[in-house]
Amino acid sequence: MPDERRDALEKKTRYEPAEVEARIFAEWIEGGYFHPEAEGTPEQNFSVAIPPPNVTGALHMGHALNGSMQDALVRMNRMRGRNALWVLGTDHAGIATQAVVEKELRAEGSSRQELGREAFVERIWAWKEEYGSRIVEQYKRLGASCDYERERFTLDEDYVRAVYRVFKRLFDKGYIYRDNYMVNWDPGSHSAISDLEVENREVEDTLYSIDYPVEGSDRVLTVATVRPETMLADTAVAVNPDDERYADLVGTHCVLPLVGRRLPVIADEHVDPEFGTGALKITPGHDPNDFEIGRKHGLEEIGAIGPDGRMTEEAGERFAGMTAAEAQAAVVAALREEGRLRAEEPYVHSVPFSHRSGERIEPLISLQWFCRMDELAAPAIEAVEADRVRITPPQWKRVYLEWMREIRPWCVSRQLWWGHRIPVWYCDPCEETIVAEEEPEGCGACGGELRQEEDVLDTWFSSAIWPFATLGWPDDTPELRAFYPTSFLTTAREILFLWVARMIMTGIEFAGDVPFRDVYVHSVIQARDGRRMSKSLGTGIDPLGEIDQHGADALRFGLLAMSSTQDVRYSDAKVQQGRDLANKLWNASRLVLLNAAEVEPAPRPLHAEDRWILSRLERTIASVGGKLEEYDFAHAAAGAYSFFWSELCDWYLEIVKPRLYEGEAEVSATLLWALERVLALLHPIMPFVTEEIWNYHPSRRGHLAVHSFPTADESLLDPEAEAEVQEGIELTRRLRAWRDLVEAPAASVLPARAEGAEPREFVGRLSRFSFGADGGDPVAAVGAVKILASGEIDATAVAARLAARREELRSEVARAEGKLANQSFVARAPAEVVEEEREKLARYSAELEELSE
């Protein structure tokens, strides 16, 4: 090592991530390691399509966790010599992005309406050019080894072509159709949204009971509703067909209060006779249930509430123009005045809200584009049933299958301007509808001028084709041939249906195969107090802040270590553990690199402890690699940590220090070799610090990012050495505990004598006992070691210590005796378990006897 580098290494006693991360990342990019050639087959290669973050997004903890997992696997596979591609890109995120730019416009006193569609869309593009790469830069901070040269965007020209191809094909197959149907209207985004974008929340409303007089009778039907304003659109009253109370009324009519409309009384099973009075007002225009009933019975559909959330002309002159809330108050007041209001009571129920805008959903009927899903779902169900797509953890397989089997048509049109404008053209004169991948010249039927559909597609329509559209589909590209199907996908469970299921469906339908072999549904990292991490709650923790403070490696390690199959609270302690580990790696490496002789790194064991550490290392390599392969990141991280810290640093380095300082060739070679393997093993989890240390390693020929990932060498496993050294470690521990308990001065070396075989050399050194002492009276025994009297130790403390140990032993002996006295245990437990118990009893009894002298 050149002197100036040696000096730098010597001086730097603390690893400073901020000083190295940007430089290392630039080197990786410079090396082109993240940009594989499109060669080989998907089976030979390893590829991942990143869940595309919103262009408006900033890296949050979910991205950081997801990214850490993907990067760990991508890096491991790259190091294994596979062509590893991690496709990166962003999603145009229709509603979210449009909302951001509309907000800007509002601040300027303008609006998208004022700008007009074309200028507005241009404005969003300008916004995207300026801010859209933010999150990509943030992924770099994390160390994500994505292919930044193949970055994609869901509104790229080629991507749009893929989306249009898919739409056209689905239309030609008859899956896509246009219909007047009940949709979830989001007054916030002024658009329909799909069922999956609706979240139900418990809300306390008032349940109003209203009397509807029966025509030509003095009877009334009392109906209950939380939304009295919708009565203005009532077109029937329904009762259960088996409800004897009302059997005679079925077929007659009620008169709708305030409006005067005649409402037929109909019978339908959907009505629960137990609820309220058993009579249900039917509003096909504003309630999904009533809509179904209405279609079944051929009822009139009245729209009393418009898309703007205000009452329409249909609501009657008295209420038209009011907001729904105003209308509710007015209707209640009018009913009260007319004496129709029977009761008002508080009522808690679940109410749909828009996941996007947070506003209460207004169910209403409108003309939308839908996609029928059952035909697409069938092979996607089969693929998961047959494990051609494996879902981990396995309980999510069932959740997926159950949802898929109940799948309903998907409302794919959105009343937005930002997105894929639906590739449908209308000819007004001849009422022709043309679906095409490219804008037609004119109407084929009459030659008239065409008008393109105003609506855009649901953002998820384009994300559904992400894994193959990013690789160049519909063209037959080298990327598609080399990397599709992708290897795996990590995802949050909340988008299992919204996204994952749809990718499987479109992948099979259009790309001819499932989009990925494995889906790993990761846990959710909650805020420190157990609430959801959310921007609106202010509970989010910024991963970039954590990186600034502790380094990317620390955050990555921490996130992987805290992840598990169940949801967990964010743990600062785990991130600090990662930071401490990075620092420990740095310092242990300094010890080895600065003191090792100039030798070729290789396993060159001379003693049992060398064979011990080599064996432990190989076991760790096998276990950590295996855990990563099965997506058990938490145990991979913990396993690597404990091997490195406890076994390698706390024991082996301490044991071999004298040999290392002497410049012994064998231990130098062994240490350098072990260090190389440890660095490579940890690189997928902590890429920066390991790469930085690698700069100083004599084996270095290129970057660690493309160094080979270690494979366990079974010839180095040595159970005997493991057992022997383990025994020495135990003895050292007991001796240290003994001296602590008798409060022997820390620096003192105490005299002792070993009975029988001399303990391994390190035992005395690390516990500060000298076994060479002759003469002197034994004052205590620790295993086969007799501790001799000396001025350093206090006799009463020794006596107390002995008494305490005897107490421990008595309880152990009693436990073992009790167990062995149990006839059933001896008779029915497996022989080796019983034998083990006998051995323990013998061991403890012997020690107790020794101490009782």
Added chain:
RNA sequence: GGGCGCGUAGCUCAGUGGGAGAGCGCUCGCCUCACACGCGAGAGGUCGUUGGUUCGAACCCAACCGCGCCCACCA
């Protein structure tokens, strides 16, 4: 209303049939020539409750009590 999951040391979490673990925090002792983001030694737990199965249960079964999530058109 259905489904899934969780209740283990002060905190955050591992452990899923044979003597309770980790990290952090806490106590005591150490600036020991890699690291005080460190080293050594400790204290701390009737494994939510109650029954059951078993020679043996934190672990399997049942019920109950708490908590969380997903799905669902009872007004």
